[in-house]
Amino acid sequence: MTRVRIDLFASLDGYAPADQSPEQPMGADWGRLTAAWTATRTIHERVFGDTSGVGTTGVDESYAAAHFEGVGAEIMGAGMFGLHTFPDDPDWTGWWGDRPPFGTPVYVLTHTAPRPPISLAGGTTFHFRCAAIEDVLVEATESAGGMDVRVGGGTGTARDFLRAGLVDDLHVMIAPVLLGHGIRLWDDLRGLELTHKMATEASESGTIHVTFTR
């Protein structure tokens, strides 16, 4: 049975960075929010292509490894693909490199003109969809073939799925920093602990892992 999963980053005061730019596509504070995540062995291997075995192997790593388990299709916002970085360049294949870490069909939500799909090394194909999130989720679920659908982000896209009640498993990594501004992750989600079972775990890095499971 396909589950819809999300892994997100937030500061202790509930923000995700909102100051994306071409120079800092995830925002200036992104590095502080994700430091413990990018330090893990799994992210070194899967995202940075460093298979030398470096990286942390504690609690954070266990969540990073789980992030890549059992995913059959991905959905992400246009910003996370990188459409906003070079919106008018039809040859731009996003900022995930020649071998993106997904290895599945990836459905990119966009409000701009249709683009042909982009197939890259490692089994990733980006499909661009201008449609309701419910309809894109149906398509992604079909292509996942019984495996899970991951909503990759960004935070705004993830919140759309959360507020629509479409998410089975939410994992939020709360970094030990106070940002003071950005996208407010938790708005309009009062009572999520009543529809989902909630659990908390603190890691060696000071990161708080919060999970909501339906």
Add this chain to the structure above:
Amino acid sequence: MTRVRIDLFASLDGYAPADQSPEQPMGADWGRLTAAWTATRTIHERVFGDTSGVGTTGVDESYAAAHFEGVGAEIMGAGMFGLHTFPDDPDWTGWWGDRPPFGTPVYVLTHTAPRPPISLAGGTTFHFRCAAIEDVLVEATESAGGMDVRVGGGTGTARDFLRAGLVDDLHVMIAPVLLGHGIRLWDDLRGLELTHKMATEASESGTIHVTFTR
């Protein structure tokens, strides 16, 4: 050396209840925020007067016990004393009962007319002060005689001390609930993790204990 300490409650989305009323002096959601705290052995003993030994004895209890260690004076807002509940009754001695759990001088910040101090059983004397928080802190520090000064709350009063940079030790108990509204605990505190050492710990109850230590 006197340290200025605060223990606070917040929801995962960073709120403290703001809907205080005479019937629910701490707000309707207060019970959900503080359930793990009030379940501890220390709170049963010190606040409820139940010395039968009931109550939890895990991580939450260790913080509850520490809450009462080494405090020589307390500062609280008028709302936490209960001045707003019966503002015109000069005989009202607050809603902490005949034997408040403080056992020290307690300085109540107020903007209303001066009141004489109130001495109650167990060593608690409430003093009412209409003055700048810095000045009240000087007085409380003197009367603490080398022990710590605790800023008891409410959340608004605690935030005044935090934003003024007056707090050495902040402990926030983040309950596994999303409230969606209330007083925003973390506003204007960006970078607190740079001036204070921050640590996180998850308890058996799902509560996240976050500490900032200068």
